[in-house]
Amino acid sequence: MPEPDIKRRIEAVYQSESRAVLATLIRLLGDFDRAEEALHDAFRAALEKWPEQGLPDNPRAWLVSAGRFRSIDQLRRQARFEAFDPLAHDAAASEPAAEDEGSGVADDRLRLIFTCCHPALAADAQVALTLREVCGLTTEQIAQAFLTPVPTLAQRIVRAKAKIRDARIPYEVPGPDELSSRLESVLRVIYLVFNEGYIASSGTELMRLDLASEAIRLGRLLTEMLPETEAIGLLALMLLHDSRRGARTSRAGELIVLEEQDRSLWNRAQIEEGSALVGRALATRRFGPYTLQAAISAVHCRAPRAADTDWKEIVSLYDLLLSIEPSPIIELNRAVALAMRDGPAAGLELVDDLLERGELSEYRLAHAARADLCRRLGRGAEARAAYGRALALTQLEPERQFLQRRLAELAGG
Amino acid sequence: MRYLCLVYGEERKIGEMDDRKCLACDAELRARGQCVASEALEPVATATTVRVRNGRLSVTDGPFAETKEQLAGFYLVEARDLNEAIQIAAKIPPAEVGCIEVRPIRPIREHPRSPRPHD
Numbered sequence: 001m002p003e004p005d006i007k008r009r010i011e012a013v014y015q016s017e018s019r020a021v022l023a024t025l026i027r028l029l030g031d032f033d034r035a036e037e038a039l040h041d042a043f044r045a046a047l048e049k050w051p052e053q054g055l056p057d058n059p060r061a062w063l064v065s066a067g068r069f070r071s072i073d074q075l076r077r078q079a080r081f082e083a084f085d086p087l088a089h090d091a092a093a094s095e096p097a098a099e100d101e102g103s104g105v106a107d108d109r110l111r112l113i114f115t116c117c118h119p120a121l122a123a124d125a126q127v128a129l130t131l132r133e134v135c136g137l138t139t140e141q142i143a144q145a146f147l148t149p150v151p152t153l154a155q156r157i158v159r160a161k162a163k164i165r166d167a168r169i170p171y172e173v174p175g176p177d178e179l180s181s182r183l184e185s186v187l188r189v190i191y192l193v194f195n196e197g198y199i200a201s202s203g204t205e206l207m208r209l210d211l212a213s214e215a216i217r218l219g220r221l222l223t224e225m226l227p228e229t230e231a232i233g234l235l236a237l238m239l240l241h242d243s244r245r246g247a248r249t250s251r252a253g254e255l256i257v258l259e260e261q262d263r264s265l266w267n268r269a270q271i272e273e274g275s276a277l278v279g280r281a282l283a284t285r286r287f288g289p290y291t292l293q294a295a296i297s298a299v300h301c302r303a304p305r306a307a308d309t310d311w312k313e314i315v316s317l318y319d320l321l322l323s324i325e326p327s328p329i330i331e332l333n334r335a336v337a338l339a340m341r342d343g344p345a346a347g348l349e350l351v352d353d354l355l356e357r358g359e360l361s362e363y364r365l366a367h368a369a370r371a372d373l374c375r376r377l378g379r380g381a382e383a384r385a386a387y388g389r390a391l392a393l394t395q396l397e398p399e400r401q402f403l404q405r406r407l408a409e410l411a412g413g
Numbered sequence: 414m415r416y417l418c419l420v421y422g423e424e425r426k427i428g429e430m431d432d433r434k435c436l437a438c439d440a441e442l443r444a445r446g447q448c449v450a451s452e453a454l455e456p457v458a459t460a461t462t463v464r465v466r467n468g469r470l471s472v473t474d475g476p477f478a479e480t481k482e483q484l485a486g487f488y489l490v491e492a493r494d495l496n497e498a499i500q501i502a503a504k505i506p507p508a509e510v511g512c513i514e515v516r517p518i519r520p521i522r523e524h525p526r527s528p529r530p531h532d
Contacts, residue, residue: 170494
């Protein structure tokens, strides 16, 4: 095979296999840093050997075996020099059995996800570690995506790895009794990554990494390995939200609200996939908040025009959602949907009750919702005051522009 | 691996608990070989804090930190990993009114470290 060809194929193998190889090496070597070093050694070996020998039948197994061999060899050599380092001794002595021992390898990426999202790690460390180890992003990419200085983020990852090692957080998929609570923390991390990307994608930071796509990739990986209802629900939710990406902002970067979006710009393939997943999750009857939010999003996606939206269905889905997860923000969303079903006056009554309770008094979208309902009721002065309040509370440029536009329209009309 | 489970809580709330419940938990952990040592502490009003600065001994009344939730006792447990230690900590009765801090024991006798300049 000509040289450039094999280089390209090795690059492709790196893209598709490096994370799986890393996940297995962590299990075999029992240490994140050692596994990362072994991964690099394995690819270095591949670059040396594959151009002569050709690609092996099973590149992943070849890489795992090469990485593990090199790492253990290195430990042995170190142990000879530092005969009294008991840790190095232990790791070299406890050689695990063959790499391809049954389900072990298949579960390694799942082990890696659960370990990176372990609740004993700080929430921001869970996110950083997952993007670094599971998605293979560089520290610089993650730092840039979260607008965090690189040294801060690097420190966060180092600390998390140290805690995994020193507190002995096990490298395992939790058993059935712990699974649902541990899965919750994995789903929270994925959704956080998605939301960060979703919000950023409408901002001025066009150079920021596509975190939304990264989160969807993670969601796919998780549901392939662990088709739990809420994991499916979250993947559906992300696909459906993301399907509207192309319609959410104007060329100038202004926010376009759902009812004013050009629906021909929505990604049909993603909507179909997301809606099918919603159906699958609802059918299990063990669904939770992610599935229900996805179901609501699917109803929106189904409507050919904004006026065709089935608000009755949406309100009843919100009722169900509130019954399993009471939250003022969900109440607010329900009030907005109810305003669409029963008219703005009924919605405004609920929004005002909510604002009076105080929990949402600093929440920009509560004031934006009140403003919109007042505007539709022709109560201009109240609408202007509420838009002004929302404007003072928002920090996102596209939202600011949207609210200013509304205010200008009110002043003109 | 050993973990120290530190029991924290408001003294009033911990005081309202039935000691027999804690003793039963302790007996169960010991029967499974999971408890190496455990004790309850007298209230924080009995605490004395000792410091040595520049060779001078300083003794002050009270605990190291004045907080609402006080150290009320400890369990030194034997667990396979952090997950098992968390499971054990969840069984300690004051977990219901206060909280349990789980800290891995550093094997200082087996692997003493030389001073590290910085982390």
